[in-house]
Amino acid sequence: MYKDYNMNQIILPMDLAYKLQENDIAFAVNDMVEAIPDEAFSGFLRTTGCPAYHPRMMMKIILCAYTQSVFSGRKIEELLKDSVRMMWLAQGYEPSYRTINRFRVHHEVQELLRQCFVQFRCQLVKEKVIEDESIFIDGTKIEANANKFTFVWRKSVERYSTRLVEKSNQLYEELLEHEIIPAIERDSQKELSNKELEEVVQKLDETIEGYDNRIETTQDTQKRKQLRSERKAPKQYRKKFKDFAARKQKYKQDLATLGDRNSYSKTDHDATFMRMKDDYMKNGQLKAGYNLQIATEGQYTLAYDIFPNPTDTLTLIPFLNTIEKGFFSLPSFIVADAGYGSEQNYDDVLNNRQRMPLITYSMYRKEKKKAYRNNAFNVANWHFDQEGETFICPNGKRVNFRYTSNKTDKAGFQRTFKVYECEDCSECPLRAQCTKAKEGNNRKVYYNEKWENQKAYIREVLSEQKTGEIYGKRKIDVEPVFGFLKANLHFTRTSVRGKKKVKNELGFALMAVNLRKYTARQSHQPILGQQNGANYRKAIIDTVFYLI
Template sequence: MYKEYNISQLSLPIETEISFPESDIALIINKLVESIPQETFNQYYNHRGPSSYHPKMMLKIVLYSYTQSVFSGRKMEFLLKDSCRMMWLAQGQVPSYRTINRFRVNPHMIDFIQVLFVGLRAQLLEDKVITEDALYIDGTKIEANANKYTFQWLGSTKHFSKGVIEKSNAVYKQLISEKIIPEIKRESSDELTKEELNRIEMHLDDKNETLTSKIEASQSVEIRKTLRKQRSKVRKYKKAIKDFKDRKIKYDEQMEIYGDRKSYSKTDHDATFMRMKNDHMKNGQLKPGYNLQIATNNQFILAFGVYSNPGDTRTLPSFLKSIKELYGDIPEYIVADAGYGSEQNYTMILDEFEKTLLITYSMYLKEKKRKYKNNPFITANWKYNEIDDYYVCPNNKELHFKSYRKRRDGYGYQRDFKLYKCEDCVGCPLRNECMNYRTNPTTTKSLYKNPTWDYFKAFTNKQLSDPKTKGIYKKRKIDVESAFGNLKANLGFQRLSVRTQSKVECELGIALMAVNIRKLAR
């Protein structure tokens, strides 16, 4: 059972005449948490041991502390004895900092946070504070609670792993050639597996024991001396094989941790080294961190996601799916900057979600400049003959269609291209401006065109030329960027205090809800 907790009755020694203004943060938090259905708190119920603090009370004091820029469990415990609002929310109860810290990273905390976001959105829609037409998305990097110089790089692991494979194969061939061990059945001639290394080690153990027995049985000094030399060599090989096996196990574990990333921190395996704006070394030093994605409307944060990959492009599909799961649907307009502009994301929004995208691409602003439009050597400005399907270069040479090509990026997404080639570029006076001067003098100009990408670019330009959708896109900066300013500058939340992604999601959910509550109070 829970300890006695009744918010409607004050307990001594708190003064009964204490009252707060209607817009007070403590009252907003109390109303918000009390709106959570009771069944949500039942998963916290513990049937064994002494009675525990009520999750409602714990959630209220944690939320209030975060709104006051207090992120330390010890400082929260102090506020419970010092702040009249904290005393009122806790009804005089004083859980220890250890209890507070355990509560805010409890696996069930994410369920509370999701219910809070759903409830807050419903309230904001009812009060007509936000609209349902658009969702503004952006990301930022949050520094992880990990040591700065605990980096582990994928390139280094691959390099050393390759060295282990080469050396272990060489040692195995040497053992066979010297007839120290019998040849074993291998799965692949390229690499020795952990099981195969184990078998080699067992053969060497047997060989070592056999030589030891012969040494003990022999009475000849010369024979014993020769056998000891052989045993010494066997033990040397055994030590090398054991080292190869241990290192292989270590590198295999590291490769599992990497996943599709290129780095991780040794003190927080879920954190990836990313380039932060606040560079402590002033030399482009990377820091361990997480990629925080948020979706806003009227500067209120309606959803968030935490990711380990530093790029924003690949976070959008899973982020939109999580929003749809949370709210049942997503708004009509998906608004984001050029960091999210990719063929894969455009295809997903238009085909899978059937929504309108207002997302620019990397060259969007540059293509609007006069210098870009007037440059005759940019292939996007070349004349195109739709009937005969060919392009005309600045020297009036024709580039005709040759073949279809396919390309896959590092994550397996396939893009389709059309290849156009010029028949003759030899002796062209514009060759150096049109092509790389280092290329072979006999090389002809090749032009790759992606019809799908060209369609999406035209679609984006059309959408952002319409006054209505252009007006929605213009709100992006003041809508989503201000939320990050409220989080990092006004709230002062710039570094995480917990490790592993599940706990990070809980803490960031509390911090983002604190930002919403502060804005609601204003």
């Protein structure tokens, strides 16, 4: 005996939500997008042309597809025809892959994603899933959608540009020396500008044209042969100066594209070449990528941004600015690893933002080791005479204060050092172990008093029980987000190019991670107090069938 199965029987169309499980992720996606204020969608409204798909629906289907590790526009289009949850979210609509791709790189989508993160965090705070007293910050490198071997390096551009200037000046002097062209007016004697190079080419064209006219009007064969021979040099110079003008313009554009970076990719100008952790051959292969920075709590991403810096040190301050401007107010504790520990970052968090930085520095763990504390040649272990303001070296010599030095780094931050110099290192038996200074020079010690005070403050703060426990949560809070993103969601490479587009795509991916964790950890609770769609529709359908 079989259950009734008849393909020729007509059945009533039923709400697809009835087929979804009670805590299906589609309901979490639906409730969160519905919580976005209507004002956020005003930028998509058009008064002319064919009516567009509602941006709420487009947000829902893209977010839902990303939770299923589907990032291709064509595959999202296929899901709309196969997946029950996608058909329910789209309510029967089937936008093409072109429409999907155009929407997710739209400039207004960035504001919608920001609203999603804000609403999601508000709900987590309301449900007391997160404590809202600290945030954990970390970064990872995401490979860009760019060719691996189309790199442009700042050092190479600057070197080639310098050679071009030297060569063009040399050839210009040769032109004047051989009286091939008259001198031109120059703004600077150091290098020829693009306008001046073009002017030289124009003068050479006139010289070559003069030779052409003379060749045409001369009937003597030997004279014509001589003129052709004389015309070769101006032609060769003209070819070289045309090349100089084109290359100079190219180098100028390359430097403008580089900005403050050291490299960029020709196929994605916003991507910078970085060392990735998946260097299986261990040959130092560089890949074009972006530095993704996130702020988490409870293993949920609450804010994000992308940067071209390969290292994390210079990203903390602009990332904190992004959080305060677009996401939420900073909590009491800012937690990060040693990659963010610097004098500038400590100064900004403590003085400008009035928060407590639970951020270690590069030598924090090494300083705790016995070998470091027992190293007699380490300045931190030397005796310091407060009255005489001198250090005492392992050989008993006095290292006296000499002068104050100010150094400015690439970011424009100025650090102040007190420079101490040993009174005499010439006949010291410990010289080879103590210093690498050349013979005749004494050992110098550069002491940054402000930096040392900051490190002492961090050591004291992290030694306390409460703050130590908060810092101890860092690895289990922020690191699993990257693991989930790359290992579970399989998002390891972007599919779009350009910083703004990449930022949108990463926003979808990170919110997909949040939604998957939210639905996996607990039975679905309506976001922002909305009624559970599955239960509501199930109750209506059951009532209709009961009445029938």
